[in-house]
Amino acid sequence: MMRTSMYFALAFTFVPMLQAFSADEAQPVRMGCGMMTFDTVPGWGLGEDGKSVLGPTHGGVVIDSEGNIYTSANMGVFVFSPDGKVIRRFLGDAHSNIHDMEIRKEGDEEFIYGARNAAGEGIKFSAETGDIVLKLPFPQESGLKLKKFAPTAITVAPNGDIILSDGYASNHIFKFDKNGKYLTHFGTKGNDLKQFNTAHGMTLDTRYDPPRLLICDRNHQPKGRLLHYDLDGNFIEEVTTGLGMPTSVAVQGDYVSVPDLHGRLVILDKSNTIMAVLGHNPNPKTRGSFNVPQDKWIEGIFSGTHGSYWDKDGNLYVQDWNVSGRLMKLVRVKE
Template identity: 75%
Template sequence: MKRTIHSLCLLAASLLIASPLAPALQAAEPVVMGSGAMTFQTVPGWGLRPDGNSPLGATHGGVVVDKSGNIYTSTNQGVFVFSPQGTVVHTYLGDDYKSLHDMEIREEEGEEYIYGARNQNAEGIKFKVKGGDVVLRLPFPQESGLGLKRFSPTAITVAGNGDIYLSDGYASNHIFVFDKTGKYLRHFGTKGNGEKEFNTAHGMTLDTRYTPNRLLICDRNHQPKGRLVHYDLEGNYIEEVVTGLGMPTSVAIQGDYVSVPDLHGRLVILNKSNTIIAVLGNNPDPKKGRSFNVPQNQWVEGVFSGTHGSYWDQDGNLYVQDWNVSGRLMKLVRLPVK
């Protein structure tokens, strides 16, 4: 089903309840945002060190949550793991873990693995959550016969049978499919602004709301405005799901709901019919929405900047990462419906 947003900013302004903009270094009060079943409250200072500074360094990545409730976020220097209370409990640092632009987490035969798309390192990667051992690398598949001059993966997801989908979103806009051992199977998609083309296939996940499952893909720079599209697992176009999203960067699903960060500085939530039911964190300042260079002393509680990654925990809380020079990860606690 196709939906178009004609007044996204107006809707966001009406849904966001926030105090006047103030320097982030001042003591922040929790901010309530959203509506109905998708109402959330921020947790000021969550994930910061005791001195009040972010431990992350620059962020340009994703977020996942393991079955124990720990939160993993990728940064330019590696992957940081937080407890639900916001304390760093583990890190994966070093060349193998730098610059994971997108992540997925899967349990396979009783063990959890993280899959990552590494745009700067021209590969997909799979490593064990326990211990961090790299068990699979997915470089550009020469077997495809494409002879690309550049390979820059931005998104990765995994089907129920173990097939791996890796989007070359910053280069060819092909989506490459591998089996669970890393054997190249096929590719689909091409760059452009046509109905069945991608203009930056930036984010992607397995849409488990449908049987059989589908691929839900962020076509971030599609003109006139960014959109989400559905493809089947063989690579056949199904439909345009929603358009008018600004610059959708990634998608995360819990039950019937989908969270969609928009690089302009907001996050929208869709329901099962792909209707927008909440807008979170809308940034009213066009200079700070879609901006990497918002230092921590200019962060505003409840207002996002370059919104890039998100993920749900088992309780329906959201963790949201900004593309940010200082490294910003936020916890939004889902409030009970009154």
Template identity: 75%
Template sequence: MRFSSNCLSALLTLTLFSVSFAQEKVQPVRMGAGIMTFDTVPGWGLRPDGHSAIGATHGGVVIDKAGNIYTSAKAGVFVFSPEGAVIHSYLGEDYSNLHDIEIRSEGDEEFIYGARNQNAEGIKFNAHTGEIVLHLPYPEESGLGKIKFSPTAITVAPNGNIYLSNGYASNHIFIFDKEGKYLSHFGEKGNGMKQFNTAHGMTLDTRYEPNRLLICDRNHQPKGRLLHYDLDGQFIEEVITGLGMPTSVSIQGDYVSVPDLQGRLVILNKRNVIMAVLGHNPDPKKGGNYNVPQDQWVEGIFSGTHGSFWDASGNLYIQDWNVDGRIMKLVRVK
């Protein structure tokens, strides 16, 4: 077969373009250790044009029974397929600025509970319809007087009681019943053993029976820590210290993932021993920095890790606190 000079030139150009594209394509990065080894999924959660689909993020991640991934951003809540495409969203004032989210199955329905620090409330809404069924404002009946109310974390006990942490203000944790009636509160701001210096994240620790509250004391000095309290608000123990700035906690089986705002994610086992450290950012100017634009994101290195969640296969979805809105998928290596 004979080629003209024009055909040869076009073929050479196409070949060079293909080589250049292949060189520019981001490759997966392997991280972790042992049974907690993961591969990143480059481009997961980006639009077809390569840009972030969600905008500025300061929130959390949860997954419903169908395997869809929900992440909260400044603009609202975005729902992704496991492949990384946006399939739904709840946008606008009613769903904006959800700093922390948890999901619970109740009967045939699934509900998302959220802590809204900028809107001074907790909320509960149907994960599949968006219907808001409960608002939790500051409980004036608590007897604490007029205080700033800036909730950072929310979780739910097996009996339906709701725990809402005033982590950006007084550091009290308020307990409501499932209907939203105020029951009690515990905790206070400080740096003592039974005090919170920013009770930033919280979840129900199902690794133990009876279940406990696992609380991130983010700014405790000299380094951030996790604490256990029982469901009546009684102190149990200091779980682990030296975690940097732990922002939230997510449980799967015997394991817990702990995002650190300084740019990494720590995985603990049931004995609360560190199993792996993922995405550590060695640059002190980038770790814990909200203003890292998308063109400076580095595959496999986090910046302001804020929320995480496990799927049924043990994969992790992680959100950075980020001006352009970064959410990542890590696939567990079997």
């Protein structure tokens, strides 16, 4: 059943006292409500000088089986330990501008799948070494004639099939087998029920059996929404609407985190009802803005929320689309 999101959920969110960001002076801010209450960790992931190490961010977040956090920035991929120290980097043209990531364990090794909008490809690389083992360029076998190919989201089916969304161009969603062979595509650009107006984010929704695709239709009019499709590209339902500009989705158990580019993160339960809203930005001048430098960050207030991921303890890591490069850790408050 389709659930319509309600902005009144903000009324149940802790409102942090506004404090300009300083790694040395900022205090933790509590946000959310009920079982989805979190504390921020001021200064997490910053360098020894208190400055961001990332450079501009317009990407995603994933976590490996050891709890290490991977985030993609314009210049490449940075890997942090849970306490916020950089333990390795994959920098340069091959790993730059990864807009979305998924991580999968295959045998004894973990691999990251990335959608690179600027480079016009999907990639698969080792989470340990960064070695690229597969590239997914535009599939000429599809017979389509596109002026542009700009993938924004990627996910992997249980059988290894790879699903890649051309969210910044045609809004077709392409399906490949595990070796990169083109299989099919579905979806078109538009504002009808079964069309996409920026199929921006996507993941495998494991809250259901069998799993299905959960897709962010970010610019759908009149309001952004989430959709369910099966793994063969068949429409199932409109999941929820009124989410502003949903950019990505991350699932843990019965819960899904949905960053909204308008400067907040929404958490839904299995019935797709809002449980909590985190980091809501009430300022129209900075909400949805890339150009909020580090010295203008406000602890507990997001600006252009773009990527998120859960760790095994239910903590959240959230990336802003941000000129200085912002990645935040939110620690789940135990009941």
